[in-house]
Amino acid sequence: MADNPIEKLHEQEREHERERLRAQEEKDLEVESHRGARPLEGYAGGHTTWTGAQDDEAAARVHAGDADASWEASERQARLEPEPHRIDEDGD
Template sequence: MADRILEKQHEHEREQERERLRKLEQQDLEVESKRGARPLEGFAGGHTTWTGDQDDQAAARVHAGDADAAREASERQARLEPAEPQSEDEDDSGLRRE
């Protein structure tokens, strides 16, 4: 009798955890469906000597395809497909090597 009660309690707890994870996943999907600039968390109020035009040209050249590559990697991961290196400069994760 006590075993049955404990088993019901454990099943109820597992179902609550699954529901919590479903809600978190739904929130993640909603955030990811909206494209656009996102603030850097943790750095909003930090002091920096960095200026806006430092390395802009180099950054634009080096990181030109990062957003598309990251989106493709995320979609590939969601489909559980292995990464395919597209050039000599990329490793197996699909990210550029420096």
């Protein structure tokens, strides 16, 4: 450590910050060591009947064609083709 009082203060502050970060890292590692569902922030104590299977079912329906649509869009972009024009219900 330096003889300068200001440098000593700065070194102490850095050491306190390192200790704080170490403590936070230990807490993070402790939490991460436990497997399981993570509650939503703010709803940790709430009870629900929603299941992970419901999420999976909804995602399967909503995103069923995403991979194919993405592949087709990539192919069009590679060939520099314009995006297909969608016809609205109004006929536009």
